Amino acid sequence: MAHNHDHRPPADLGPAFRWAVGLNSAYVVVEGFAGWITGSLALLADAAHNLTDVAGLLIAWGAAVLAKRAMTARHTWGLGRATILAALLNAIAILVGVGAVTWEAIDRLSDPVSVPGLTVMLVALIGIAVNAGSALLFMSARKGDLNARGAFLHMAADAAVSGTVVLAAGGILLTGWDWLDPAVAIAVSLLIAITAAGLFREALHLSLDGVPFEIDRNKIAAWLAVQEGVQSLHDLHIWPLSTTETALAVHLVWDGSDPDAFIDQVTDALADDYAIAHVTLQLERHPCERATG
Structure with missing residues (x-):
């Protein structure tokens, strides 16, 4: 009996990445030039961070393209894992950039540079529009795709x-306190670091074949255990194939009479209720000798 495995490709994020890369590249040039002319470390810090985001978007975009490639004899799962690596590289790039900016800002606190507040404000207002608009491009895909969520978090944080x-x-315009510029750069860097640390943690977890955070392994084990004919289960493994696809393999000690119908029912339910479309079930009449938990 044929089994319905839902191997639909991830959503096409090409247009979103194209617009986001274009908008942010243009803004990096404008903001970096304005920061250099005005001497604003806050603008330069934000421009440097935006530059890493452009690189990150390009990496994420490339990974999304690779994830759509069909499986081959050498890569039997396809290249979807590239999306996890892209999210990990994005997080690392942000953390490195944040460290560099923070170091410079701390040094600048002891010797603040006078900056034209109005120019800085106008450039930053443009940044709000560019980054908020870019974030909106990834909003719909962020919940089911860590790669898209990484892009969304970058743009929202920016x-x-x-x-x-x-x-x-x-504040500089009202008070003349030039130290506000490096102080804000430090505060912003810390905010970004917190966001990037969460992305890094999840991407690293997935890169090590960890169970995706949105999936409860114990809940699935309990669900499998009460399916008709199942006496016990072992060797339950759940791991990510990409930031949007998950695989499951399990050994079931089973005493039913229609294996094809049982496999169809379980695989369909796992795909529909838990978004696990790549399922391998091994049915056994008795537990195998090398069974693990």
Whole structure:
């Protein structure tokens, strides 16, 4: 009997990446030039971070393209794992950039540079529009795709960064306190670091074949154990094939009479209820000798 395995490709994020890369590349040039002319470390910090985001978007885009390639004799699962590696590289790039900016900002606190608050504010306002618009491009896909979520978090964090730069520029205009510029750069860097640390943790977990955080392994084990004919189970493994696809393999000690119908029912339910479309069930009349938990 044929089994219905839902191997649909991930959503096409090509247009979203294309617009996001184009908008952010243009803004990096504008913001970096403005930061250099005005001497604003907050603008330069944000421009440097945006530059790493452009690189990250390109990596994520490339990974999304690779994930759509069909499986081959050498890569029997396809190249979907590239999306996990892209998310991991994105997180590392952000953390490195944050460290460099923070180091420079701390040094600048002791010797603040006078910056034109109005110019900084106007450039940062443009940044809010660019980054918020880019984030919206990935909003619908972020919940089911870590790669898309990484892109969304980058853009949303950058919009928040630009917002704080606007506040810092306003504070400089009102008070003349130039130290607000490096202080905001530090605060922004810490905010971004927290966001990137979460992305790094999840991407590293998935790269080590960890069970995706949105899946409860114990719940699935309990569900499998009460299916008709199942006496016990062992060797239950759940791992990510990409940021959107998950695989499951399990040995079931089973005493039913229609294996094809049983496999169809279980695989369909796992795909529909748990979004696990790649399922391998091994049915046994008795537990195998090398059974593990």
